[in-house]
């Protein structure tokens with residue numbers, strides 16, 4: 360029985376991948392990605408549904424439009440109204456679950472425009488769809504594995520040469536035209552730019568390409584790159600490069616990938632792996648196709664008419680032109696003459712250039728543009744907003760200044776709620792860790808022990824485990840993922856320690872493995888939901904009532920047992936009945952506010968409740984954490 364990949368079938372049947380996935384969903388067939396394979400029965404069922412659909416709507420215009428729609432980007436093409444796609448199906452096997460012929464309901468679920476709709480006089484009012492946007496791709500990998508060469512090859516073959524013959528400037532990104540539409544590449548190789556941007560709270564890449572040289576396989580920076588992509592939660596595609604070399608061993612790379620939990624699709628996993636050569640160009644077309652397929656599944660959309668937002672990719676000061684910043688438009692449209700607010704400054708756009716160096720008047724989503732008009736060079740990762748006039752720009756800046764101050768003040772006070780400290784209660788908590796050790800043996804030993812430390816409530820997520828001292832990249836990763844860096848028998852450099860301090864990242868070094876494990880246990884404990892129990896504190900009799908102009912009624916009381924504390928819980932009983940439960944908001948001894956009053960003393964108790972009466976009994980208690988084994 361021959362099998363066929365989803366995207367190949369989509370191509371053969373002239374429908375878009377999304378449509379096929381919807382049909383598969385309606386049939387209850389699980390898949391991992393568009394490159395998953397389908398067996399003949401499923402293919403027949405799909406063909407049956409499509410045939411029925413076209414019979415039901417012989418000339419429905421929306422149907423044919425949807426079928427011919429290019430996946431990567433559509434300017435405003437109306438799509439079939441359907442449920443939003445589920446980008447990743449984690450289910451393991453591609454198995455058609457039943458022979459059931461799809462019902463009408465299933466057809467409806469698959470987005471079919473029914474004949475009933477087709478004959479209606481007035482078409483139903485549809486909300487205008489947000490158009491697709493081009494994917495933004497970043498290429499990461501180990502040094503010398505061919506990131507620059509791959510980008511150069513794509514640039515050379517896919518970017519229209521600049522007409523005037525001038526030299527295209529390096530602007531940090533370029534746009535490639537492929538048969539599947541536009542793809543934007545961030546061309547500052549390595550993950551520095553990527554992580555710097557992320558460390559500033561912005562995410563610019565939609566897809567990460569991890570380049571692995573076929574003659575070298577997985578290396579330390581490959582692991583780092585994978586960890587960064589995973590922390591950013593962007594889909595990744597592995598490009599096995601240099602397959603033209605005689606010593607290239609693609610199979611070895613695939614096997615090694617499984618050791619970092621990236622199981623290639625051929626091995627039953629869901630990692631897309633594409634063998635390429637940046638030298639001969641072999642496989643590059645496939646890689647571009649996979650990028651478009653991934654982008655399609657991610658269903659990337661942005662509204663060119665929406666409010667503008669962008670991110671600075673890089674900036675420089677040009678002796679002649681002044682500050683030149685490359686901004687990736689993420690949403691909305693930017694125009695010459697707009698005011699741009701970046702950081703706590705603003706500027707008016709004097710000129711815009713596309714990544715090929717052509718002057719343009721405006722730019723929409725997923726377009727890298729070089730902006731002339733900033734007075735100070737912005738930093739990569741800075742978020743950019745626009746304003747239609749100078750007054751609004753100034754207001755936006757002042758809001759940003761206020762927000763920064765508030766955040767700084769809050770940070771100084773650092774009074775976090777339980778939830779802020781520990782995340783929502785009753786959920787499995789994640790402790791993110793980055794491990795650094797002297798040898799592979801130590802790394803594996805630590806990982807082995809850690810695996811046994813996990814509890815049902817706390818999951819240990821080792822984002823990166825590497826040999827050698829921690830790097831600044833690790834610190835950036837830790838700061839964006841709120842991870843702790845644990846070092847065993849390796850010492851962080853002063854520079855790395857400094858960055859960790861600045862970013863408030865916990866960076867700890869150990870010489871004895873069990874001290875490291877103790878630290879992990881502490882981290883786990885810190886993440887286990889604390890158990891509190893009520894502890895009795897004391898009892899008091901209300902002997903007189905004092906009216907206070909500000910605090911209301913204060914219960915002049917005598918402590919008959921234990922002690923009373925400010926902020927403790929209070930329960931008031933009258934006879935046998937509990938008449939009030941609340942908090943002791945204030946305690947007074949004569950005119951002074953006090954924290955605690957012991958048995959045998961008189962005091963004023965403010966319950967923030969005015970109906971307390973003489974003769975009432977007040978009982979105080981507090982919640983205390985029960986230490987757990």
Ligand SMILES: Nc1nc2c(ncn2[C@@H]2O[C@H](COP(=O)(O)OP(=O)(O)OP(=O)(O)O)[C@@H](O)[C@H]2O)c(=O)[nH]1
Pocket residue numbers: 500501502503504505506507508509548549600601602603604635636637638639
């Ligand atoms: N034979 C062969 N050589 C390649 C290929 N891709 C890159 N190279 C060579 O590998 C070396 C490193 O390539 P680069 O593109 O500079 O690698 P990189 O990953 O960008 O390196 P860094 O920028 O230093 O991190 C260069 O000598 C390239 O010519 C390929 O597909 N085949």
